[in-house]
Amino acid sequence: xxxxxxxxxxxxxxxxxxxxxxxxxxxxxxxxxxxxxxxxxxxxxxxxxxxxxxxxxxxxxxxxxxxxxxxxxxxxxxxxxxxxxxxxxxxxxxxxxxxxxxxxxxxxxxxxxxxxxxxxxxxxxxxxxxxxxxxxxxxxxxxxxxxxxxxxxxxxxxxxxxxxxxxxxxxxxxxxxxxxxxxxxxxxxxxxxxxxxxxxxxxxxxxxxxxxxxxxxxxxxxxxxxxxxxxxxxxxxxxxxxxxxxxxxxxxxxxxxxxxxxxxxxxxxxxxxxxxxxxxxxxxxxxxxxxxxxxxxxxxxxxxxxxxxxxxxxxxxxxxxxxxxxxxxxxxxxxxxxxxxxxxxxxxxxxxxxxxxxxxxxxxxxxxxxxxxxx
Numbered sequence: 257x258x259x260x261x262x263x264x265x266x267x268x269x270x271x272x273x274x275x276x277x278x279x280x281x282x283x284x285x286x287x288x289x290x291x292x293x294x295x296x297x298x299x300x301x302x303x304x305x306x307x308x309x310x311x312x313x314x315x316x317x318x319x320x321x322x323x324x325x326x327x328x329x330x331x332x333x334x335x336x337x338x339x340x341x342x343x344x345x346x347x348x349x350x351x352x353x354x355x356x357x358x359x360x361x362x363x364x365x366x367x368x369x370x371x372x373x374x375x376x377x378x379x380x381x382x383x384x385x386x387x388x389x390x391x392x393x394x395x396x397x398x399x400x401x402x403x404x405x406x407x408x409x410x411x412x413x414x415x416x417x418x419x420x421x422x423x424x425x426x427x428x429x430x431x432x433x434x435x436x437x438x439x440x441x442x443x444x445x446x447x448x449x450x451x452x453x454x455x456x457x458x459x460x461x462x463x464x465x466x467x468x469x470x471x472x473x474x475x476x477x478x479x480x481x482x483x484x485x486x487x488x489x490x491x492x493x494x495x496x497x498x499x500x501x502x503x504x505x506x507x508x509x510x511x512x513x514x515x516x517x518x519x520x521x522x523x524x525x526x527x528x529x530x531x532x533x534x535x536x537x538x539x540x541x542x543x544x545x546x547x548x549x550x551x552x553x554x555x556x557x558x559x560x561x562x563x564x565x566x567x568x569x570x571x572x573x574x575x576x577x578x579x580x581x582x583x584x585x586x587x588x589x590x591x592x593x594x595x596x597x598x599x600x601x602x603x604x605x606x607x608x609x610x611x612x613x614x615x616x617x618x619x620x621x622x623x624x625x626x627x628x629x630x631x
Contacts, residue, residue: 291477293385296625297443297503298570299597303626304333304364305571306419308412309347310373311339317373317620318350320607324569324576324617326356327603329363332572335422335624337368337375337415368418369411372398374615376498377435378412379622380419383428383476389627391420392475395433400458402492403614423624430475433459437496437619442506447476448538450495451483482541486530489520491614498618501534502566504546504596510566511535513547518562520550527562548592554580556608565589565604567616570597571623578616579604 305328310317328334338344344365348358357363372378377399381392393416398409420427432454440448454460454468469481487495501511512531514520520527531550539545553560563585568577575597579586586604593602607616 291479293383293477294443295381295383295439295441295447295476295478296627297441297506298623299505300443301626302332302572303624304335305569306335306337306375306379306622306624307620308337308370308373308375308379308415309343311343311371314373314613315346317607317610318346319354320605320610321347321373321620322350322354322356323605324620325351325363326354327574327576327605328571329356329360331574333362333364335364335366337366337370337418339367339369339411366418366422368415368422370415371408371410371412374437374619375415375622376437376615376619377493377496378409378415379436380416380624381436381439382625382627384625384627385477387627388426389625390426390428391416391423392428392430393417393420394430394436395459396435397433397459399435399493400433400456402458402494428475432463432471435493435496436622437493437498437615440497440501440503440509441476441478442503444506445478446480446482446506446541446543447472447478448482448484448497448501448503448509450497450500451485452487453494453496456494480541482538482543484530484534484537486526486533488527488530489525493614495530496615496619499564499567499615500531501538502568508544508546509538510546510548510596511538512550512564512566514562515549515551517552518550519553519560520562546596551588552582552585554582554608556612559612561608561611563589565593567611567618568593569617569621569623570600573599574601574603576603576605576617578611578618579606580608580611581606 351358378396383390396413398407438449438453472481501509511534514528535545550562550564553562563580565577568575575593590602590604
């Protein structure tokens with residue numbers, strides 16, 4: 257990287273943080289008028305990002321994790337969990353292979369037991385209450401057992417408590433099974449989620465939408481709960497919101513749109529119906545909707561996958577999204593994300609193997625907001 261590019265990235269990062277801090281202060285003022293608690297939006301300043309490094313049965317993701325790590329450490333702290341010395345050694349070698357330094361000052365290693373590499377879902381939900389950050393520990397049962405009864409989750413279920421201890425944060429246990437990948441917050445007054453996930457009886461038996469709305473308002477301090485419904489074809493999570501609809505500012509949501517060239521473009525395709533219904537429900541709730549085109553598909557190991565770029569991670573001065581190896585589609589997605597997040601550097605990382613297994617960069621990462629540390 258040239259000195260000029262380094263300076264440009266630092267300037268853009270600093271400018272983005274100034275804008276983000278100003279927006280965050282404004283949003284905090286709005287939210288505090290109605291509730292003492294809120295969940296910060298992902299675009300607000302962050303204290304760091306957390307990963308659970310892939311273990312033996314997910315080791316094929318290591319190169320992707322290393323590339324994700326190499327981006328994050330340029331901008332902010334990265335906390336990497338490892339459950340054995342061999343996993344840490346493998347992680348260090350993978351990071352070296354992509355030209356990054358596993359001893360980088362922004363990388364923090366933590367020996368914590370866990371089961372999988374999907375920390376978005378089993379990791380903490382962060383809530384700001386009266387100006388202080390706390391961790392909510394929602395139940396986790398490995399996606400309602402959708403990937404098989406043999407998939408372990410006991411250690412994953414305890415990860416939020418371990419993170420809270422490491423970070424010195426108070427915890428709040430929520431006796432409801434839910435994954436953070438199915439939660440989208442605007443940082444002010446709204447949470448967006450898929451009822452097909454939260455209302456799944458494999459997760460929460462006899463749970464009603466009315467009770468869920470009441471609980472979500474109380475736990476998150478929001479005034480508005482926007483439910484979508486439906487399961488995209490082949491989605492074993494039952495339709496996490498982070499692959500369907502994403503906030504890009506407090507009033508605007510980007511929703512996928514199946515257009516000609518994609519598998520899901522057929523009028524009666526189940527995935528298209530989910531996206532279109534989601535766009536309608538979100539607009540009916542009073543939010544602005546932008547449709548992000550899913551315009552083609554790629555072949556991977558004998559299967560076709562539509563190019564859905566919604567599973568992005570927002571950080572301090574950057575955005576990383578899941579890439580599909582189609583240069584034209586990846587370039588177009590990068591340009592769209594640059595328009596959604598002006599002032600942030602956008603990276604597209606090929607990760608079809610992970611996508612084929614159920615998710616992308618957002619699913620693997622867990623971002624921690626930068627809020628005043630408890631006294």
